[in-house]
Amino acid sequence: MLQLIKGLAAVIVIAALFAGQARAEPIEAEALYKAHCASCHGAARLGGIGPALLPENLKRLRKAKAAKVIERSRPAVQMPAFGGTLSGRQIDALVDYIYTPLGYVPMWDMAEIEKSHVIHNAPSGLPSKPVHDADPLNLFTVVETGDHHVTLLDGDKFEPLWRFPSRFALHGGAKYSPDGRFVYLASRDGWVSKYDLWSLKPVTEVRVGINTRNIAVSGDGRYVMAGNTLPHTLVVLDARDLKPVKVIQVKGDKGKTSRVSAVYTAKSRSSFIAALKDIPEIWEMSYEDNPKPVAIGYVHNYQPGHEEGAFDYGPFPIRRIKLDDYLDDFFFDQSYRHAIGAARNAKNGQVVNLTVGRKIADIDLSGLPHLGSGITFRYQGRPVLATPHLKDGMVSVIDMKSWKTIKRIKTLGPGFFMRSHEKTPYAWVDVFFGKHRDALHVIDKRTLEIVKTLRPEPGKTAAHVEFTRDGRYALVSIWDKDGALVVYDAETLEEVKRIPMNKPSGKYNVFNKIMLSAGTSH
Ligand code: DHE
Numbered sequence: 005m006l007q008l009i010k011g012l013a014a015v016i017v018i019a020a021l022f023a024g025q026a027r028a029e030p031i032e033a034e035a036l037y038k039a040h041c042a043s044c045h046g047a048a049r050l051g052g053i054g055p056a057l058l059p060e061n062l063k064r065l066r067k068a069k070a071a072k073v074i075e076r077s078r079p080a081v082q083m084p085a086f087g088g089t090l091s092g093r094q095i096d097a098l099v100d101y102i103y104t105p106l107g108y109v110p111m112w113d114m115a116e117i118e119k120s121h122v123i124h125n126a127p128s129g130l131p132s133k134p135v136h137d138a139d140p141l142n143l144f145t146v147v148e149t150g151d152h153h154v155t156l157l158d159g160d161k162f163e164p165l166w167r168f169p170s171r172f173a174l175h176g177g178a179k180y181s182p183d184g185r186f187v188y189l190a191s192r193d194g195w196v197s198k199y200d201l202w203s204l205k206p207v208t209e210v211r212v213g214i215n216t217r218n219i220a221v222s223g224d225g226r227y228v229m230a231g232n233t234l235p236h237t238l239v240v241l242d243a244r245d246l247k248p249v250k251v252i253q254v255k256g257d258k259g260k261t262s263r264v265s266a267v268y269t270a271k272s273r274s275s276f277i278a279a280l281k282d283i284p285e286i287w288e289m290s291y292e293d294n295p296k297p298v299a300i301g302y303v304h305n306y307q308p309g310h311e312e313g314a315f316d317y318g319p320f321p322i323r324r325i326k327l328d329d330y331l332d333d334f335f336f337d338q339s340y341r342h343a344i345g346a347a348r349n350a351k352n353g354q355v356v357n358l359t360v361g362r363k364i365a366d367i368d369l370s371g372l373p374h375l376g377s378g379i380t381f382r383y384q385g386r387p388v389l390a391t392p393h394l395k396d397g398m399v400s401v402i403d404m405k406s407w408k409t410i411k412r413i414k415t416l417g418p419g420f421f422m423r424s425h426e427k428t429p430y431a432w433v434d435v436f437f438g439k440h441r442d443a444l445h446v447i448d449k450r451t452l453e454i455v456k457t458l459r460p461e462p463g464k465t466a467a468h469v470e471f472t473r474d475g476r477y478a479l480v481s482i483w484d485k486d487g488a489l490v491v492y493d494a495e496t497l498e499e500v501k502r503i504p505m506n507k508p509s510g511k512y513n514v515f516n517k518i519m520l521s522a523g524t525s526h
Contacts, residue, residue, distance in 0.1 A: 031094055031097040033097040033100065033101035036090070036097065036101075037049075040089070040090070040098075041054075041098070048106070048110065049102065049106070050110055050214050051194070051211075051214065053082070055173065055191075055192075056194075056215070057102040058102070058106060058234070059105055060214075060234050061193050061215055062102065064192075067100075071096060074086050074090070074099065075090075109234065109236065112194070113235075114248060117211065117212055117251065120210055120211035121208070121209075121246065121247060121248075122208065122209045122210070123207075123208045124206040124207060124208060125200070125203070125206065127207060127244050127245055130203050130205070131202060131203050133202065134203075135203055135204060138158040138161070139158075139160055140185070141473060141514050141518075142158075142472060142473045142474075143159055143201055143514050144157040144159050144470065144479065144511045144512060144513050144514075145157075145178040145187050145514075146489060146505065146508050146512075147174045147509045147510050148505050148506045148507060149508075149509045150484075150487065150505075150506030150508075151506045152169060152170050152171070152172055152174070153169055154170045155167045156201060156204070157511070159473065162489075162491050163503075168199075170197070171189075171195040171209075172191055172192075172193060173191055173192040174191050174509075176190055176217070176218035176376075177376060177517075178512040178517075179221045179517070180221065180512075180514055180517050180518050181221060181243065182223065182225040182518055183225070184201070184515065184517075184518045185200065185201055185202055186198055186199065186207065187514075190216050190230060192216065193215060193216070194211045194213040194214055194232070195211050195212075196210055196219055196246060198246055201514070207245075207246075208246045209246065210241065210246045210247070212239040212241070213230065213234060213235060213239065214232070214234040215234035216230055216231070216233070217231045217233055217265065217266050218230070218231060218267060218375075219267070222269055222274075223269055223272075223274060224274070226243055226291065227240055227291050228240070228246065229269075229278075229289075230267070231264030231265070231267035231278055232263075232264055234263075236253065236255070236262055236263055236264070236282075237251050237253060237254060237264075238252040238264060238267060238278060239251050240319075250319060254278075254280060260282065260283060263280070263282055264279070264280060264281070265279040265332050265333055265375075266278070266334075266376075267279075268526070269526070270336065270340040271340065271520070272340045273288070273290075273358065274290055274292050275289055276291060277336075277358070279331050279332065279333060279343075280331075281330065281332065283330075284329055284330050285324050285326055286324075286325040286327065286334075286343060286356060286358075287322050287323065287324055287325070288325065288358065289320040289321065289322055289323070290318065295321050297316060297317045297318070298315065298316045298321040298322060299315055299316075300315065300322070325358070325362065326362075327356065328354075329354065331343070331346075331354065331356070333345055333374075334356075334375075335378050336526075337380060337389075340358070342356065342357055342364075343358060352366050352367060352369060353367040353368075355367060366407075367402055367407050367408075367409070368400075368402075368408070368409045369400055369409075373391040373393060376421075376525035377394075377419075377525075378391030379422050379423060379431060379522060379523050380404065380522045381424060381522055383449065383450075386403055388402060388403055388404060389402045390402075390431060391422060392418070392420065392422050392433050393419070394418055394419075394420070396418055397415045397416055397417045397419075398412050398418075399413040399433055399447070400412055401452055410452070413453075415433060415435055415445055416443050416445070416457070417435040417437050417440045417441065417443075418435070418436060418437045419435050419436050420434055420467055421433070421469065423469040423470060423471065424449065424471075425471035427474060427475030427476070428475045428478075428523075430455070430497075431447045431523070432444055432446055432480075434466060434467040436467050441466075441467075442460070442463055442466050443457050443458070444458045444460070444467075444469070446497060456497055458480075458497065460480055460482060460490045464487065465484065466481070466482055466483070466490075467480070467483050467509075468480070468511065470510075470511045470513050471494060471513065471516060471523065471524070473513055473515035475523075476493070476494055476495070477491050477492065477493060477500065478492045479491050479511055480492065481505075482505075482508070483507060483509065487507050487508055488503055488504050489502070489505055490502050
C-alpha cells in the first residue's frame with residue numbers, strides 16, 4: 005500500500021513539474037524593455053540614440069532576424085549582445101513587445117523637433133571652395149545599408165573620397181541643394197541630415213518625425229520638406245541649418261488625418277507636392293514668399309482676422325486637389341504639369357493635371373511601381389514614361405500624350421528601378437525579386453526591346469543603376485554584405501571597375517539630380 009501511495013505521489017510531483025513547465029511564469033516584456041532597451045530606444049519606443057522600435061519602423065525586419073539582433077547585436081553598433089543576459093523566451097517576449105502597435109498616434113511636434121536639432125559644423129564656418137580636387141558635380145552619394153554608412157564617390161576616378169556613418173536605415177533618394185554643394189538624407193525613423201560635399205563634413209541634423217517617408221528640397225534651395233507616416237505631418241525646415249519652420253498637420257475636411265506617401269518638388273511651379281495615403285487628395289504647397297492665398301473651407305487652417313470662407317495665406321498654403329481614388333505614389337512629366345500615379349487598387353493608374361487640379365485620364369498601369377522607379381524619354385518622336393512593376397515581371401511603356409500603354413516588356417521578374425540618361429540609347433532595369441534577382445536588363449529606347457541581360461554577380465541581387473554626369477558609365481549595386489558597385493561602360497556594356505561596398509542600395513549623381521535628368525528620379 006505504502007508503495008502504491010509513494011508511486012502516486014511521484015506521479016503527482018512529476019505531473020505538477022510538467023504542468024509548471026508548460027505554464028512557465030509569464031514574462032514581463034514591458035519590464036524587460038524598460039530594464040534593457042529604454043535607455044537607448046526611448047521609454048515610449050520612439051527612439052533615442054537607437055532607432056524607434058515600433059511595428060511601423062520594423063516593417064522590413066523579420067521577427068526572427070530581430071530576435072537574432074537582440075541575441076547577437078549587429079556589427080558596427082553600440083548595442084550589446086543580450087544572448088548571455090536574456091533567455092530565448094525573454095528575447096521572444098521582447099520581440100513580440102516591440103512589434104505591438106502603441107495604440108495611439110504618438111506626438112512629435114515642434115517642441116520635440118526643436119529639441120532634436122544638432123549643429124555639427126556651423127554653415128558660416130564652412131570653406132569657400134572644395135577641399136578635394138574631384139569634379140564636385142560628378143560625385144555620387146552612395147548609401148550602404150549593410151552597416152549604415154554613406155560613401156561619397158569620385159565619379160571620374162571611381163574612388164571613394166569620404167565614408168561616414170549615417171543614421172539608421174536611410175531610405176529614399178538623396179536630395180541636393182540646387183548648386184550641388186550639400187546633400188540631404190532622410191532615415192526611416194525621421195532623421196534629416198545635411199552634409200557638405202566640399203569640406204566633407206556633416207553640417208546639421210534634426211529629427212522631423214518617428215517614421216518618415218522622404219524629403220524634398222525646394223527649387224530655390226531655401227527649404228526642405230519632409231513627409232511623415234508617424235505622426236501624420238509634413239515638416240518644413242530651413243535648408244541652411246535644418247531648423248524647423250512649420251509643422252503642417254495632414255488632415256482632411258472631415259478631420260481625418262493621413263499618412264504622407266511622398267513629397268516632391270515641382271520646381272517649375274515653385275511648390276511642394278505631396279501624395280497622401282489615407283485621404284484621396286494631392287496637396288500642393290507653394291514655397292514662394294508671398295504665395296497666392298488658397299481658398300479653404302477647413303477650420304484647422306482658419307486664420308482669425310480673415311474673412312469668413314477663409315483663405316490659407318501661408319506660408320506654404322495648402323491647395324487640395326481632390327481625387328476619386330487614393331494616389332499612393334506618382335511621378336511627374338518633365339514639365340511638372342502632370343502627376344502620373346498608381347491607384348491603390350493596382351488595376352489602373354491616373355493622370356492628374358496639376359494646373360486644372362483634377363484627374364484627366366486613367367492609365368492602364370496594372371502593376372504598382374515603387375516610388376521614383378520610372379523614367380521618361382522620347383520614342384518615335386513622342387514623350388513616353390517607362391516603369392517596372394513591383395509585383396510582376398513587366399515594364400510598362402506609356403505614351404504621355406494619349407496616356408495609352410504602347411508596350412509591355414516582359415522581364416525575368418518584378419523590378420524596383422529603371423534608369424537611363426539623355427546621352428545613352430539604353431534604359432536599364434533591375435529584376436529585384438525571384439530567382440533571377442541577379443539579372444539586369446538593358447532595353448534599347450529606340451526599339452523597346454531587351455538587347456542584353458547582365459548578371460554582374462551570379463546569385464546576388466543586382467539593382468539600382470545611376471549614370472555618370474556625361475552618361476558614359478552606368479553604376480550598379482550588388483545588394484549584399486559582400487557587395488560592390490559595378491561600373492559598366494554604358495556603350496559597350498562591358499564591366500570597367502568593381503568597388504567593394506557593404507550592401508549598397510541607391511546612388512545619386514549630383515549633376516543628374518540637380519539638372520533634373522529625365523533618366524533618373526528627382
Ligand atoms: Fe523605397 C525611394 C517608398 C521599399 C529602396 N521609396 C523611395 C521613396 C519612397 C519609397 C516614398 C522616395 C522617393 C524620393 O526620395 O523621392 N520603398 C517605398 C515603399 O513604399 C516600399 C515599397 C515599402 C517600404 O518599405 O516603405 C519601399 N525601397 C524599398 C525597398 O525595399 C528598397 C529596395 C530597400 C530599402 O532601402 O528599403 C527601397 N527606395 C529605395 C531607394 C530609393 C527609394 C534606393 C531611392 C531611389 C532613387 O533613385 O531616388
